[in-house]
Amino acid sequence: MATRATPVLTGIAANWKKLYPSAVISGIVGDTRHAKRGGYHISIEDQVNRSDYSVTRPDDKAPPGTWPRDCASAIDMNLSLADMRLCHARLCAVWRNRANDPRARYLNAHNGWDGTGNPGRYDWYAGTVSTATDDHEWHVHLELRRRYVNDPKAAAAVLSILRGDSLADFQGDDMALDTKTPIYDKGPSERQALADLHYAQFKGNKVSVEQQSLARLEAQLAALAGRDLVDEPAIVAGVLASLTPEKIAAAIPPAQVKAVADELARRMQG
Ligand SMILES: [Zn+2]
Structure with a gap:
């Protein structure tokens, strides 16, 4: 039984940190408190509750021979209020257009805050918004769908969102046809x-x-x-x-x- 972070997850975290001046990586692999309540910071095989919300959706539950069962699939990033607002706004922009934006398929949910009211949990799979706990006023919680923990395309897509790229920017990069940058x-x-x-x-x-x-x-x-x-x-x-x-x-x-x-x-x- 184990929970580890894949290079794709650590790569997303390291590059996400570079995008926001105040960013501090809070973690990928959950501690024992996380383990008790389950979720994406804990591997499939380490879930206390076998039907935890993070192991039931089609892109998460890992039938035998598909994707790893020993990996965490979420990143926590501490941010200043200004960076939190910017990062959350960039995520929400793609979340709203998730039906048309291919980058959306890699995320399960994120928790963040726009600076007023309660922090929100934005479900990218179900399209719903609910209230998140107060600690998401100072950190963004980002969940990758578990099937993509080793997928470099997922990393490119998620970082494109966090960078604030438009869909056109992303699709241009994807085809290596970016002629704007010398x-x-x-x-x-x-x-x-x-x-x-x-x-x-x-x-x-x-x-x-x-x-x-x-x-x-x-x-x-x-x-x-x-x-x-x-x-x-x-x-x-x-x-x-x-x-x-x-x-x-x-x-x-x-x-x-x-x-x-x-x-x-x-x-x-x-
Ligand atoms: Zn988290």
Whole structure:
């Protein structure tokens, strides 16, 4: 019997914390008090009550051979009132549009506060709102549906909500077609995706081998640039901005081309 936190859950918590200046991770795996009252901070196998509310819905109950039974599936995040209002508002915006927003499918519920009256429990599965306990005036409680505890797509979707992305923003990111952010502001994986996309487009347009090679080079340089904290991405972007086959060709002096050709001719004769 055990309850553990998966890398997907700890990853969501760590990246959520970065989005709000006042955020402090309160926890994922519940303590003994949590264990007694059950819920998503406790694994399926550690529930005292076998029919606890957190193990009965279709995306939670884990028939044999489906998703893990030894994982917590909720995160508590302490927030200042200003950050609580912002975070709760972002969650509620997607909660209201949950029928049309694919990000909603990963959440079971959240508890948060808009700063007036009682904190609320927003059920993303049933679409209902109820009163949550007063401690949710200073922390957001966020429940992932248990089937997604190892799903990186769930992490991307939930973080997109917590970041305040619109649905269009999210769907744009999903297709690696974000053209608003300069390439040097993107993370290594985003740059790689963008370079791959460019490469695919080049292939489709039957452009030259040189241009295809440049796309690969761009991806490799971008990956290298992402490995340290020196401002190489800006340098790489600057170089790439002016790197075309024509310019490369123009940069090689004609005399040198002649010398290489002569050398080749000599070797082929030999
Ligand atoms: Zn909680």
